Amino acid sequence: MTFAAIFFSLLFFVSSAHSMNKRVEPQKPLEQKLHLLLRSPGFLHPALLDAQKLLQQTAELRKEELLFLIGSVAYQQGNWVEAENIFFSLEEANLPLLQDYLFFYxxxxxxxxxxxxxxxxxxxxxxxxEPDSVWNNEAKKLLAKIFFEQRLYQKSFFLLEEVRGKAKTISEFREINVLLFKNVTALGKWDDAKKILEALLVTSTNxxxxxxxxxxxxxxxxxRAKLLEKxxxxxxxxxxxxxxFEEHGAWVEAKKRLVRFMETISSSKLKRRAQLLLAKCEARLHQYQRALELLESIEKESDDSxxxxxxxxxxxxTYAKNSQYEKADQFLQKILIRHKxxxxxxxxxxxxxxxxxxxxGKYEDALRSLTNVLTLHPHGDLAMNTxxxxxxxxxxxxxxxxxxxVFDQLLGERNSISDRVRYWKGRVLEKLQKREEAILLYRELWEEKPVGYYRGLASHRLQALHKKIETPVMTASNVWQVHLPSPEEIASTSPHLAKALLFHRLGLREEVARELNAFREYHPKLDPLVLFLASENFAHNYAYRIASDRxxxxxERxxxxxPFExxxxxxxxxxAYRSFVLEALQKSxxxxxxxYSVMWAESLFRxxxxxxxxxxxxxxxxxxxxxxxxPQETEEVFNRELLYKPSANIYYGVRYLExxxxxxxxxxxxxxxxxxxxxxxxxxxLKRSERQKNFEVEEFIEEIPYRETNLYVxxxxSAYWMHQSLYSSHKNFEFD
Incomplete structure (x- = not known):
């Protein structure tokens, strides 16, 4: 359902609420205001819940709560006149839990x-x-802007210094630095201004x-401006x-700037550093031959150790990336000579x-090299990996x-790869026709932990060997139901949780998440309630942390x-973000x-x-x-900031997977x-693996040479198999 449909559904349900619930008085003027707001073209408000939940919750709202909801919609939409009329008409006494929001808005x-x-x-x-309000940091930033406008530059500066350390994103940090810069220039502190400006310039990512x-x-x-331009x-x-630019992945922009930049450099040392940086950009953009020509040129000229x-x-x-392994080995030999x-x-x-x-796939050569490494007495992870x-x-x-x-030697040591070692020891035992010993290892892996990649592989091997396994019941016949107390009941225990409950009733997801992130009290009896509110309001990362930690x-079982477990x-x-995922997958x-599994591995829902x-x-x-x-139908020009929006990020991620x-x-x-x-x-x-006889996907995964990608897959x-168990997924892809 589109957001427009959600809002018109909301409008209909609010207008008919009095016939469904006699406790709710008809609010015709309010309905008309909401109707006008929601008919505004292009208005989207992803913080609101879906229509069905709005039907259940909005019908119970008091007049003041409904007004606050309308004001929030107007505020998010940028309809400042309507928002001002509502927020200044509401009395704090009628919304005691939301006083800080009223004040800040x-x-x-x-x-x-x-x-x-x-x-x-x-x-x-x-x-x-409201010293504990979620808006205090934003209030200080806003107050610093007001001080600046009132020419109270020193006061503004001190406030900004205080909030800079609490910046949550790079863009927020840069915004505060810009405000600091404006203050020090107003105070005539030109040296300080130049330092801040330099910091802004050299941390620019595009x-x-x-x-x-x-x-x-x-x-x-x-x-001074003329001096700065010089x-x-x-x-x-x-x-x-x-x-x-290069460090933050803006390789195309970095490359263009480097090409122009190198024409102006007189220092040979700096020129070589710039050429090396350009070569890195070319390699990142898969232009390996260009990168190699540059690298070989500067390698011959450089005298900087x-x-x-x-x-x-x-x-x-770069040679390895370009599959030129003999050339890569030649330069490895040079490194060995330099560090003999x-x-x-x-x-x-x-x-x-x-x-x-x-x-x-040169296993004999690799075996000799690895034996040489052991003669040099490695320790820690290097010894384990060798x-x-x-x-x-x-x-x-x-x-x-x-x-x-060697597997037994590894199992005799304390290390982080025992599951990996046990699984592949089992596979070797199968090769040696020691099936019962292999089955014991697989059962041990299966029963030891409720989740894990090698546990999943062990279950597949047990099934392939026609061995029954007792599959745990991961779906419930009854859905767990949470008791939602009224916000007033819980206000004395935790104002933040009380506000989260109220915002949940209002359907304002972002505000629920904001209040939950400020909830610091430890009340074990409230943990299920907190978990529910987080999961229902797009605070999936917070819900994950609560589930994992509390x-x-x-x-562990x-x-x-x-149902609750x-x-x-x-x-x-x-x-996570199920409605956005299903929308992106409509024709897929x-x-x-x-x-969901890729999202879990990539960001843990942040x-x-x-x-x-x-x-x-x-x-x-x-x-x-x-x-x-x-691009999405609603977009004319792609903007990297779109990728911070869950709906857009999921859309593009699905397109890339397709x-x-x-x-x-x-x-x-x-x-x-x-x-x-x-x-x-x-x-x-794939080309190398498919040339081998009896290609097996498990072996392909083990041989992925990039450690990050090896673990990532x-x-x-592991997450995909858990989704199958938890949600009775009928779709499936396996090792074949």
Whole structure:
């Protein structure tokens, strides 16, 4: 159902509420206001619940609550006149739980009209009367803006310094820095202003942010502005700017800026650093030949020892990405010669060589390299991974007894891969015709934990060996029902939870999530209520954390049909943003459970998630990937900020999964791997694996050379199997 349909349904239900429930008085003027607001073109309010729940909840609202709901809709829509009329007409005494919202909304509305002093008085009152309000940080930012407008620059500066450390996103941090900059320029602190401006410039992640920072030059006096315009093109500053672009995944923009930048550089050292950065951008954009030409050129010219190591490492990485393994090995040999007297560097380099040999299926060569690593006495994860890879090489070479010896050695140590080792020891035992011993290992894996990738594989092996397993009951005949107290009942225990309950009744999802995130009290008896409110109001990450942390005893065992325990498990593996997912899948054959599982692995349901390389949102999409996909019907131009919106992020994530499904038909493992590592890498891995006899998907996954992707695919499959169990999914993709 579209949002327009939801709102007209709401309008109908509100207008007919008096015939359904005699306690509700007809509110004809209010209905007309709501009708006019909701008919405004292009209005979407994803914070509202669906029509059915609005039918159940809105009919019970008091007049003041209905007015607050209408005011919130008007406020979100940007209908400031209507919002002002409503919020100033409501009396705080009639909405005691929502006083801080009324105060803050009024102050915002007054601020927009330039009524600084009136807004300032309300904000002071808010912070005094409601010190624990969720709006306090925003109130301080708004108050700092008012102080600035009133030319109280020092007061504004101190408030902004206080809230800067509490910024939750990069964009909020930059916004506060811009406000700080304006204050120090107004105070004539030009050196401080330049420092803040420099910080804004060198942390810009794309051209739009850089352009916005550059516009601040105009706030300097003319003479200083001219000096800054001379300072801005300085090579070192320009290099730091473009370096930030590259680090945040804006590779196309970084590349364009680097090409222009290198024409102006006189320093040979800086030029080589810029060329190295350009080569990295070319490689990220899969232009490997261009990257290699640049890298080989600067490798020959560079006399900088520290830079030389980075150049050689990048050459090895790029040649390997381009499947030119012999060339990669030549440069690995150069690194070994440079570090012949450094045992740590040598064993890391030899281990990397073994990894390249494994990628090529050269198991005998890899075995020799791994044996060399062990002679250099590795420890920790390197020692563990070296032994694991030795066991894997022995398994692939058919030396099963020797593989068992290494597996047993690993099982005798405390490490994080015991499930992996036990599963593959079981597979080797099968090869040795020791089926009963293998079955014991599989049963042990199956019964030990309620969730896990190798537990899932063990169940498949037991079924393949025609062994019965007692499947835990992961679905309930009765749905768990929560008792919802009135907000007034719980207000003395927790005002934040009381407000969350009221907003749940009003259907304002974002406000529920805001209040729950401020709920810090520990009341075990209230945990089920908190879990319910979070899961029903798009606060899926919060619900996941509550389910995982507050219900650990449930997490560590099978629920076996208990309705509440199953509900807790469903919040650890939720059908998150279900309406958006189903809408995006309307014309798709993809399984919704796959989308939920990818979301679980990518962001744990955080819409504001931002990776180190610039992947955004629930499904962690790179803007450069999303902008190449078919846009939503409501969009004219793609904007990276869209990816922070759950509906848009899910739309583009589904489109990308569909693209991968077409690229790798009937190979769901390849879709998942490519979503993380890229299509090109997965195409390489598939070609090599499919050349092998008796190709097995489990082996393909184990041989994924990128550690992050290797773990990622296993996480997605683990989550997918849990979704099948928890929601009785009929769709399925397995290892075939």
């Amino acid at each position: 009024r102050a915002r509305l007054l601020f927009q009209q330039g009524k600084w002093q009136e807004a300032r008085n309300i904000l002071h009152f808010l912070m005094q009367q 051209e739009n942010e850089l352009s916005a920072a550059h516009e601040l030059f105009s706030l300097f006096p003319q003479k 300072w801005f093109p300085e090579p070192e500053l320009q290099y730091r700017i473009v370096e930030s 520290e830079l030389q190591d980075e150049i050689l490492s990048q050459l090895v990485w 007297d450094a045992p740590v560097a040598r064993r890391q380099t030899i281990y990397y060589r073994a990894s390249l040999e494994l990628v090529q 032994r694991w890879n030795r066991a894997w090489c022995l398994y692939k070479l058919g030396q099963y007894k020797e593989a068992i010896e 219900f650990r005893s449930i997490r 099978f629920p076996n049909g208990d 199953i509900y807790v498990w469903q919040q650890m593996y939720p059908q 054959d993809l399984d919704p459970a796959l989308v 819409p504001d998630a931002l990776s180190d390389v610039g992947a955004i949102g629930l499904l962690q999409l790179m803007p450069t990937t999303a902008e190449k996909l078919e 693209k991968l499904a077409k690229m790798f038909p009937e190979k769901p493992v390849a879709w998942i791997a490519a979503y993380n590592a890229g299509e090109e890498a997965v195409s390489r891995w 296993k996480k997605v499959f």
